[in-house]
Amino acid sequence: MFExxxxxxxxAATLTTGLMAGLFYAYACSVxxxxxxxxxxxxxxAMQWINVKIINGWFLVPFLGAPILIVLTGVLILRGDGRSALPWIVAAFVLYGMTLAITFAVNVPLNNRLAAAGAPDDIADLAAVREAFxxxxxxxNIARAGTSTAAFGCLVWALVLPGSTG
Incomplete structure (x- = not known):
């Protein structure tokens, strides 16, 4: 049962981290x-509406669930066999932590400034607002696509290591 x-x-940690890596990648290469x-x-x-609408369960569960699941996985690995996966779990946590740090230190404040600029029809210099953002x-976003993708890769590797999943 423990295994x-x-x-x-x-x-679950791998899946949620992969979903977030995919989201950031999709923004970087298409949106x-x-x-x-x-x-x-x-x-x-469009960006003002995206920033409002992205705050929903489909986003928040993997975004916030990934680090919780990574830590839980590390704790469970410490309590059992498969410790060869532990360095990869720790690396995934550090990398995903970097993703969160980038998001909260850079992207969210930029989103907030864009929202504070007001409705597009009321903004005198749309070009300046866009340029500042x-x-x-x-x-x-490309940086967090990289850190979250690297975290995902670490978790995928942990999945394939002998004994890491029981």
Whole structure:
């Protein structure tokens, strides 16, 4: 039973981390490229709505669940066999922690500033608002796509290590 729980938490940690890596990757290689081709009003309006609508269970469960599941997996591995996976679990936690740090230190404050700019029809200089947001947000989104993808890779490796899943 213990091995099944450990396997399930490692699988869930891998899945939630993979979902987040995929989300950040999708923004980097499609969403932001597409929005980058739009006019300033469309860009600001779309990003303001995306930033409101992304705060939902479909996003929050994997976003916040991933680090919890990674820690739980590490604890369960410490209490059983399969310790060869532990360094990979720790690395995944550090990398996903970097993802969270980037999100809360850079992307969320930029999102908040974009929201504070007001409705697009009320913004006097849409180009300046967009310029203050877009390049920095994109750069750091690519960084968190990298850190979350690396965390996902560490968890995938932990899954395939002999004895890590019972």
């Amino acid at each position: 099944m729980l450990r396997s399930a938490t490692l699988a 932001m490229l597409g929005l980058g081709r739009t006019d300033d009003r469309t860009f600001v309006d 877009e390049t920095t947000w994109n750069r750091w």
